[in-house]
Amino acid sequence: MTDTSSDLLIRTATEEDLPAIVAMLVDDPLGATRESPDDLTPYVAALKRLTDDPHQHVVVAVRAGRVVGTLQLTIVPGLSRKGSTRSIIEGVRVHADERGSGLGTRFIEWAIEQSRAENCSLVQLTSDVTRTDAHRFYERLGFTASHVGFKLQL
Numbered sequence: 015m016t017d018t019s020s021d022l023l024i025r026t027a028t029e030e031d032l033p034a035i036v037a038m039l040v041d042d043p044l045g046a047t048r049e050s051p052d053d054l055t056p057y058v059a060a061l062k063r064l065t066d067d068p069h070q071h072v073v074v075a076v077r078a079g080r081v082v083g084t085l086q087l088t089i090v091p092g093l094s095r096k097g098s099t100r101s102i103i104e105g106v107r108v109h110a111d112e113r114g115s116g117l118g119t120r121f122i123e124w125a126i127e128q129s130r131a132e133n134c135s136l137v138q139l140t141s142d143v144t145r146t147d148a149h150r151f152y153e154r155l156g157f158t159a160s161h162v163g164f165k166l167q168l
Contacts, residue, residue: 022117024124026065027072027084032057034081035074038107044142071128075108075121082109083117087125089132101129103139122155 027035032054039049064070069090075083086104091097103125108118129137140163141148149159 021077022120023076024073024121025076027061027074029058029061031074031081031084032061035084035107038081038084038109039105041110042107044144072105073124075117077112077117082112083107083121085121085125087128089129089134095135098135099133100136100138101125101132101134103137106139118151119155122152 033051036049036051036054036057040051061072064072064086069088071087071089073085073087074081083106085106088102088104089099090102091099103122106118106121108121126137137157139152139157141152153159
């Protein structure tokens with residue numbers, strides 16, 4: 015599951031990538047309140063669970079040997095929509111130095127291509143209601159705001 019286009023490499027994330035991934039998660043107004051680069055232990059355990067599950071794809075975008083983006087793609091078989099499979103894009107982060115470079119577009123296009131390869135009939139994602147720039151970005155890529163999301167903290 016590696017994609018190379020020009021100088022960008024999209025590949026499966028490894029434990030060695032976690033410091034860069036967590037740094038991108040923290041470099042975000044919402045992530046700054048819930049992430050911590052001080053102890054990578056929970057991230058190591060989470061990445062192990064994810065990499066052990068064939069329906070989970072945690073990837074990084076690498077340019078010039080440096081991790082500059084990350085996302086998680088989850089493949090979800092289902093009964094609805096006549097037993098179709100869908101994918102969910104989560105945890106999209108692009109390094110601050112790369113924003114506006116087209117990396118985000120290439121990254122989401124990769125996730126859509128991978129979803130097609132996995133025979134998904136639908137790609138979905140959620141975005142925090144405060145992320146209006148992200149909403150415009152996803153709409154520009156063809157996504158529609160079709161649902162209202164709910165969550166319950168446990």
